[in-house]
Amino acid sequence: MFLTFLRRVQNKVRMILLASGPMSIKRLIWNAEFAKGRWDNLARTDGDCLYPYLEKYGHDGSILDLGCGSGNTGAELAANAYRDYTGVDISDVAIEKAIKKAEADGRAQKNHYFQGDISSYEPTQQFDLILLRESIYYIPGPIMMAALHRYTKYLKPGGVIIVRLWTSQGKYGGIVKAIEADFSIVEKNVSGPSETAVLVFQQVGSRRDADASKVDNLEMSRT
Numbered sequence: 001m002f003l004t005f006l007r008r009v010q011n012k013v014r015m016i017l018l019a020s021g022p023m024s025i026k027r028l029i030w031n032a033e034f035a036k037g038r039w040d041n042l043a044r045t046d047g048d049c050l051y052p053y054l055e056k057y058g059h060d061g062s063i064l065d066l067g068c069g070s071g072n073t074g075a076e077l078a079a080n081a082y083r084d085y086t087g088v089d090i091s092d093v094a095i096e097k098a099i100k101k102a103e104a105d106g107r108a109q110k111n112h113y114f115q116g117d118i119s120s121y122e123p124t125q126q127f128d129l130i131l132l133r134e135s136i137y138y139i140p141g142p143i144m145m146a147a148l149h150r151y152t153k154y155l156k157p158g159g160v161i162i163v164r165l166w167t168s169q170g171k172y173g174g175i176v177k178a179i180e181a182d183f184s185i186v187e188k189n190v191s192g193p194s195e196t197a198v199l200v201f202q203q204v205g206s207r208r209d210a211d212a213s214k215v216d217n218l219e220m221s222r223t
Contacts, residue, residue, distance in 0.1 A: 014029065015137070017029060018030070018138050019137065019138050019139065019140050019141070020140045023090065023117045026090050026117065026138075027090050027091060027092065027115075030089075030090055030091035030093070030094065031091050031092055031093045031094075033091075034069075034070065034091050034093040034094045034097065035093050039069065039070065042069075042072065043070070043072070044072070044076070045072050045076060046076050048076075049164075049189070049191055049192070049196060049198060050073075050133060050162070050164045050198055051076070051077060051078075053162055053187070053189075053198055053200060054073070054077055054081065054082075054129065054131065054162065055077070055078060055081040057128070057129050057160050057162065057186075057200060058077075058081055058082045058128055058129045059128045059129075059158075060080075060081065060082060060083055061082060061083050061084075061127070061128030061129070061156070062082070062083060062084050062085075062086070062125070062126070062127040062128050062129070062156075063077075063082050063084070063085045063086070063127060063128065063129045063130075063131060064086050064088070064123060064127040064129070064130045064131065064154070065085065065086065065087040065088065065131045065133065066088055066118040066121065066130065066131065066132050066135055066151075067088070067089055067090075067118050067132060067133065067134070067135025067136075067138065068087030068088060068089045068094070068098060068113065068133075069089055069091075069094050069098070069135075070094045070097035070098050070101065071087060071094075071097060071098025071099070071101040071102060071111070071113065073085075073087070073131065073133060074087050074098065074101070074102060074107065074111045074113075075098075075101040075102065075105050075107070075111075079105075079107065079110075082110075083110065084110050084111075084112070085107075085110060085111045085112070086112050086113075086114070086123075086127075087111065087112070087113045087114070088113075088114050088115075088116045088118060088121050089113070089115065089116075089118075090115065090116065090117050090118070091115070092115050095113045095114070095115050098111075098113045099113050118132075118135060118138070118139060118147075119138075119139050119140065119143065119147060123151075123154040125154070126154050126155060126156045126159070127154060127155060127156065127159060128155075128156050128158075128159045128160075129159060129160055129161075129162060130151050130154065130155060130159070130160075130161045130162070131161075131162050131163075131164075132161070132162070132163045132164070133164045134164060134165070134166060136163050136165070136175060137165075137172075137175075144175070144178070145178055145179075145182050148161060148179070148182070148183070149182070149203065152202065152203040155202070155203075159202070160186055160200050160201060160202050161183075161200075161201055161202070162198065162199065162200050162201075163175075163179065163197075163198075163199045163201075164196070164197070164198050164199075165196065165197045165199075166194055166196055167194045167195050167196060167197070168190050168195045168196070168197035169194075169195055172197075176197055176199065179199055179201060180199075182204075183201040183202060183203060183204060184201060184202050184203065184204045184205070185199065185200070185201050186200040186201055186202060187199075187200040188200070
């Protein structure tokens with residue numbers, strides 16, 4: 001019982017450090033875990049419930065993957081479903097693995113990876129789709145929604161953010177409710193025994209603005 005309690009304390013401290021600790025500490029922890037193979041059991045995730053949504057909303061365009069880990073998404077997503085892909089992760093070790101995967105899969109020209117903290121990362125372009133796959137937990141709670149709002153500025157007109165959570169229950173249900181309260185939900189799916197959630201959303205008013213832009217462009221083409 002004491003060992004179980006100790007593991008719970010260790011996991012709690014780990015989550016606090018990974019969400020709110022200094023960047024150097026977060027990078028150190030993630031590098032150690034990836035180097036020791038802690039996440040090797042997730043080396044392949046083909047057939048994940050997320051992929052149909054990436055293909056649907058990626059529009060054969062640009063994808064930003066925040067917290068990309070060792071590059072599963074960039075390696076497994078259908079190659080013809082996107083034009084270019086940018087993966088960001090705080091772990092140098094994970095980024096090295098992701099680059100090797102891209103090279104092995106012949107995607108080195110369209111998949112690009114960078115080391116960075118997703119809580120503060122500043123993109124250098126706009127994207128059709130921004131993804132947080134099991135990574136939103138590592139943005140500190142007090143700034144989580146503000147970070148998502150900031151990232152909407154890097155969406156192209158009509159672009160979406162997609163968040164995948166392994167469960168929508170318990171404390172993670174609060175993240176789902178916060179997103180639903182702050183953003184315009186385009187699509188939501190909850191599935192599987194753990195009630196895995198996939199949320200597709202935009203800034204409130206974004207869809208209306210994108211539709212208006214399409215109408216304006218159509219009118220201009222007629223004149």
